Structure formats: structure tokens, C-alpha cells
Amino acid sequence: MEIASNKGVIADASTPAGRAGMSESEWREAIKFDSTDTGWVIMSIGMAIGAGIVFLPVQVGLMGLWVFLLSSVIGYPAMYLFQRLFINT
Numbered sequence: 001m002e003i004a005s006n007k008g009v010i011a012d013a014s015t016p017a018g019r020a021g022m023s024e025s026e027w028r029e030a031i032k033f034d035s036t037d038t039g040w041v042i043m044s045i046g047m048a049i050g051a052g053i054v055f056l057p058v059q060v061g062l063m064g065l066w067v068f069l070l071s072s073v074i075g076y077p078a079m080y081l082f083q084r085l086f087i088n089t
Contacts, residue, residue, distance in 0.1 A: 012018040017027030060068045 015024075015027075017024050020027060020030075022030065056068075
């Protein structure tokens with residue numbers, strides 16, 4: 001399926017650029033990974049590590065080791081599958 005964009009160029013509606021009404025070069029420029037994105041990735045990883053360091057001993061102390069181990073067995077595969085789905089889409 002093809003649609004006409006506002007620049008008079010025919011864009012393919014089956015591609016992300018076509019659905020956004022952009023040319024392929026405009027789309028590539030709009031989704032370029034830059035220093036702001038790198039900063040967000042670093043901050044997200046840092047916050048995850050920091051939260052784990054702070055809250056893990058507290059939760060194990062309050063709930064007990066068996067509850068922690070059970071939640072790890074359930075949570076790790078769930079997070080792995082979620083990340084794999086996110087990366088593949």
C-alpha cells in the first residue's frame with residue numbers, strides 16, 4: 001500500500017517511515033541514537049544497580065531468604081523474556 005506524503009513523494013505505508021509520513025532519510029535522522037540516548041541508558045543501568053544494592057538486603061532481611069529465592073526463580077525468566085521481546089520488536 002502506498003500513500004502520498006506532504007512532499008509529493010510516494011511512501012510505502014508498510015515501512016515505519018511510510019507510516020510516519022516521512023522519507024527514509026528523514027526517518028533515519030529522526031531515530032538516530034545520540035548522546036542523549038546514551039546518557040539515558042547509562043542512568044537507567046546505574047539506577048537499577050543502585051536500587052538493587054540498597055533494597056536487596058532490606059527485602060531479604062524483612063521477608064526471608066526463601067521468599068527472595070522464590071521471587072528470583074520467577075522474576076529472572078520473566079524479565080529475560082520481556083527483554084528478548086523488546087529487543088526483537
